[in-house]
Amino acid sequence: MKAKRxxxxxxDEAVVVEGVARICGFQGLSVDTAxxxxxxxxxxxxxxxxxxxxxxxxxxxxxxxxxAEAARRSSRTPVIMITGYATVENAVHSLLCGxxxxxxxxxxxxxxxxxxxxxxxYGRLVEEEAPAAGAPSPRTNGPTPHYRLGPVSWAAxxxxxxxxxxxxxxxxxxxxxxxxxxxxxxxxxxxxxxxxAAISSTNALVHSVMCPLSGRVLDANARVIAxxxxxxxxxxxxxxxxxxxxxxxxYNLRWLQAGEASPGRGDFR
Amino acid sequence: MIxxxxxxxxxxxxxxxxxxxxxxxxxxxIQSHSRSLLVEVERHASQISQTVTSSTEYDMLLxxxxxxxxxxxxxxxxxxxERIRIMNKTGQVIYSSDAKEIGKMVDKSAExxxxxxFIDPPLKSLGMKERTRVFQRPSEHSRTLGIITxxxxxxxCWTAACHAHPQAQTILGVFDVVLPLAEVDKELWRGQMEIVxxxxxxxxxxxxxxxxxxxxxxxxxxxxxxxxxQHVASGDLSYTIDEQREDELGMLARSFNHMTNKLSExxxxxxxxxxxxxxxxxxxxxxxxxxxxxxxxxxxxxxMLKQTADRPELHADLEVVxxxxxxxxxxVKSLLDFARQSVPKKSAADVNEIIQRALSVVERxxxxxxxxxxxxxxxxxxxxxxxxxxxxxVLINLLVNAADAIGPHGGTIMVSSAVLSLSxxxxxxxKQACCPKRHNLIDDTVRTDGKPSVRLKARxxxxxxxxxxxxxxxxxxxxxxxxxxxxKTVQLVCPECSVSLMVEKETCPxxxxxxxxxxxxxxxxxxxxxxxxxGWQQWSEVDASGNKEFxxxxxxxxxxxxxxxxxxxxxxxxxxxKGPKGTGLGLAVIWGIVxxxxxxxxxxxxxxxxxxxxxxxxxxx
Numbered sequence: 001m002k003a004k005r006x007x008x009x010x011x012d013e014a015v016v017v018e019g020v021a022r023i024c025g026f027q028g029l030s031v032d033t034a035x036x037x038x039x040x041x042x043x044x045x046x047x048x049x050x051x052x053x054x055x056x057x058x059x060x061x062x063x064x065x066x067x068a069e070a071a072r073r074s075s076r077t078p079v080i081m082i083t084g085y086a087t088v089e090n091a092v093h094s095l096l097c098g099x100x101x102x103x104x105x106x107x108x109x110x111x112x113x114x115x116x117x118x119x120x121x122y123g124r125l126v127e128e129e130a131p132a133a134g135a136p137s138p139r140t141n142g143p144t145p146h147y148r149l150g151p152v153s154w155a156a157x158x159x160x161x162x163x164x165x166x167x168x169x170x171x172x173x174x175x176x177x178x179x180x181x182x183x184x185x186x187x188x189x190x191x192x193x194x195x196x197a198a199i200s201s202t203n204a205l206v207h208s209v210m211c212p213l214s215g216r217v218l219d220a221n222a223r224v225i226a227x228x229x230x231x232x233x234x235x236x237x238x239x240x241x242x243x244x245x246x247x248x249x250x251y252n253l254r255w256l257q258a259g260e261a262s263p264g265r266g267d268f269r
Numbered sequence: 270m271i272x273x274x275x276x277x278x279x280x281x282x283x284x285x286x287x288x289x290x291x292x293x294x295x296x297x298x299i300q301s302h303s304r305s306l307l308v309e310v311e312r313h314a315s316q317i318s319q320t321v322t323s324s325t326e327y328d329m330l331l332x333x334x335x336x337x338x339x340x341x342x343x344x345x346x347x348x349x350x351e352r353i354r355i356m357n358k359t360g361q362v363i364y365s366s367d368a369k370e371i372g373k374m375v376d377k378s379a380e381x382x383x384x385x386x387f388i389d390p391p392l393k394s395l396g397m398k399e400r401t402r403v404f405q406r407p408s409e410h411s412r413t414l415g416i417i418t419x420x421x422x423x424x425x426c427w428t429a430a431c432h433a434h435p436q437a438q439t440i441l442g443v444f445d446v447v448l449p450l451a452e453v454d455k456e457l458w459r460g461q462m463e464i465v466x467x468x469x470x471x472x473x474x475x476x477x478x479x480x481x482x483x484x485x486x487x488x489x490x491x492x493x494x495x496x497x498x499q500h501v502a503s504g505d506l507s508y509t510i511d512e513q514r515e516d517e518l519g520m521l522a523r524s525f526n527h528m529t530n531k532l533s534e535x536x537x538x539x540x541x542x543x544x545x546x547x548x549x550x551x552x553x554x555x556x557x558x559x560x561x562x563x564x565x566x567x568x569x570x571x572x573m574l575k576q577t578a579d580r581p582e583l584h585a586d587l588e589v590v591x592x593x594x595x596x597x598x599x600x601v602k603s604l605l606d607f608a609r610q611s612v613p614k615k616s617a618a619d620v621n622e623i624i625q626r627a628l629s630v631v632e633r634x635x636x637x638x639x640x641x642x643x644x645x646x647x648x649x650x651x652x653x654x655x656x657x658x659x660x661x662x663v664l665i666n667l668l669v670n671a672a673d674a675i676g677p678h679g680g681t682i683m684v685s686s687a688v689l690s691l692s693x694x695x696x697x698x699x700k701q702a703c704c705p706k707r708h709n710l711i712d713d714t715v716r717t718d719g720k721p722s723v724r725l726k727a728r729x730x731x732x733x734x735x736x737x738x739x740x741x742x743x744x745x746x747x748x749x750x751x752x753x754x755x756x757k758t759v760q761l762v763c764p765e766c767s768v769s770l771m772v773e774k775e776t777c778p779x780x781x782x783x784x785x786x787x788x789x790x791x792x793x794x795x796x797x798x799x800x801x802x803x804g805w806q807q808w809s810e811v812d813a814s815g816n817k818e819f820x821x822x823x824x825x826x827x828x829x830x831x832x833x834x835x836x837x838x839x840x841x842x843x844x845x846x847k848g849p850k851g852t853g854l855g856l857a858v859i860w861g862i863v864x865x866x867x868x869x870x871x872x873x874x875x876x877x878x879x880x881x882x883x884x885x886x887x888x889x890x
Contacts, residue, residue: 015565023572057557084560106563106598108571108591187654187890188615 745804
């Protein structure tokens with residue numbers, strides 16, 4: 001039985017590793033660091049971590065290679081990617097490779113704490129719903145047919161060519177109580193992989209929702225703004241965020257996972 | 270080198286042709302001249318022969334040899350006659366103007382005999398041709414003509430008193446008259462010489478004239494073209510040729526100039542896209558490299574901000590650090606966005622507030638440079654749909670440029686804002702266009718003022734080419750991809766499906782030329798004049814929407830100004846006048862941002878007086 005630790009930070013930039021370690025340390029979390037993917041994997045073999053924060057661009061074993069290697073070792077530790085080269089492709093690619101979320105450098109303390117909080121909660125959900133290793137992971141569900149951007153957000157293509165986008169139930173469950181939802185107004189352009197909504201939680205953290213599709217906002221759901229709690233009760237029904245006119249659907253869909261046909265509980269990732 | 274010269278070759282070809290033609294003409298002429306002279310001489314000789322025959326016939330009948338002798342001697346003594354003789358059937362010379370010959374036998378193979386004696390039995394009668402012979406004696410220079418006249422045995426001969434000839438004899442003898450052809454040959458020689466001299470002079474004259482003409486009309490223009498191609502090959506695409514001439518070479522010159530012009534534009538675009546690609550790589554590198562240290566600054570400063578909630582004096586300062594670091598993050602992000610030409614994130618914002626924010630960033634630096642800042646902000650600006658971060662960046666860049674232009678010795682910067690209403694003509698961009706069969710007409714590769722043009726195919730007679738319509742409605746900076754003759758009717762068609770775009774029964778209200786039309790999927794039809802040079806356009810739907818509201822921001826400085834030759838280049842990436850201090854990206858980024866907002870940027874500048882940048886952003890996108 002491996003010794004339990006809270007967080008492993010993998011980044012070749014010392015100031016970033018130290019900063020993250022220090023902030024998490026203030027929160028009473030135990031933090032280990034590694035300066036490349038290979039060293040990170042060694043740490044992963046030694047301890048049982050609750051969460052891994054991993055840089056995308058590193059000299060020895062980059063973030064994507066780390067994700068593949070961790071998956072090969074059947075690691076159930078959730079991974080959140082960090083990168084200084086915040087392209088949309090990097091963000092959505094990370095989620096396709098198994099990361100649960102993404103944070104772009106540079107970030108503030110609150111942004112980091114929000115994503116760490118979600119990561120820890122996600123790990124707890126995995127443990128609660130599938131305590132034995134190898135058993136199925138906790139599941140998400142959503143409207144059919146729909147596409148998912150990792151465990152973060154979903155998009156459903158409507159017959160008229162428009163798309164509904166929303167936040168996944170898992171994402172909402174990793175937030176400690178939705179207090180407020182801030183949405184962009186109709187007419188604004190959303191870009192896949194960029195933040196499209198800010199959800200404030202009761203513990204005063206602000207959580208960015210990564211947008212699953214690029215397009216122009218036709219309608220922002222006023223009911224969600226007025227009653228943030230419907231996000232938790234029906235994230236795939238009344239709790240949708242936007243109705244958009246997709247601008248580059250074909251390209252965007254390459255980065256999304258198709259949701260399963262039957263309604264109910266889908267894979268976490 | 271001279272052998273490869275096209276003028277030399279042309280002249281040579283014409284001269285050789287002329288030489289051949291004139292030579293053939295001269296040959297035929299000389300032959301005909303010589304023949305007719307000979308015929309004349311033959312006739313003359315025949316006459317003499319007849320005269321001698323007639324003169325001696327009677328004496329023969331009377332058998333008066335002395336009188337015959339005398340007659341022949343006298344006739345033969347004339348200067349135009351060399352010799353007259355009479356031979357009997359056996360070939361013996363009976364009478365001759367040359368007394369030494371008399372009594373001698375003539376060889377039957379001799380000149381005068383072979384005519385009849387080349388066969389056996391000999392010919393009894395002869396035509397004119399057979400009677401005449403022209404020959405040259407080895408000892409003499411000129412030719413000689415001989416004519417023989419057979420003496421036939423007639424009734425009067427055998428019935429004559431002398432009974433010299435029996436009745437059975439057919440031919441009694443032969444008159445042989447020999448004339449010298451020296452005069453004739455001389456005449457012929459002179460004639461030939463004249464013709465040869467004429468031919469040579471004609472060929473020479475022709476060669477000279479052709480040479481001059483070819484040099485003037487072919488050689489020089491071709492040489493000029495050659496020089497121009499060498500200039501172009503060496504990279505000088507601004508080199509042009511004189512295109513005054515009206516002939517094919519003039520057209521070639523015009524085509525050449527047109528081609529270099531197009532090449533120059535293409536090179537500029539490649540250059541520009543290369544620069545943009547380099548900018549993209551640079552931006553990506555900068556983003557990666559800068560974001561790491563920025564993470565240190567932002568995490569620690571935001572951490573300190575949290576820890577100093579109870580110390581207001583520190584807290585306020587840290588707030589500035591965090592806010593400005595976040596702005597840095599925005600700048601790096603927008604640099605990446607610019608490199609990727611991404612859409613700005615727009616929301617309704619107060620432009621005056623953004624101006625104030627931008628000014629507060631640079632205020633301190635301006636104060637250090639003793640720059641006086643004037644604000645003339647219109648308090649009634651409408652909320653404008655913009656990306657506030659990007660517009661703030663535009664303003665900060667413009668303000669920093671203004672401060673740099675003023676230098677350390679002080680000056681004034683005036684920032685003003687105003688709302689103005691502009692006619693849609695010249696400010697509305699045609700962003701989508703299609704033919705009646707819904708083919709896209711927008712061409713990304715050929716840009717007008719940086720914006721994708723509307724590409725149409727133009728047909729004029731058998732010529733075809735593209736026309737690039739200025740995407741700014743009504744601005745009229747169209748470009749012809751091909752030069753058509755002035756005044757010819759041009760048909761415009763869809764480049765994809767060749768469906769005609771011409772509107773029947775309608776003409777341009779300005780110049781009465783034909784008009785074209787294409788659809789705008791988002792609303793309406795754009796009509797325009799098909800004649801190059803006429804910029805008339807009509808887009809009723811936009812005209813009907815009335816004037817468009819713009820927020821105008823002016824940044825005026827009393828700095829050094831921008832020289833006129835630099836004005837065209839200031840928006841190019843990496844163009845900088847600040848030396849190692851500048852990256853040359855500032856105005857390129859500004860241009861990209863303003864363009865992404867469908868706005869306009871203009872500059873007014875006078876060296877030594879100052880510069881004003883005018884940015885206009887539509888209130889509604």
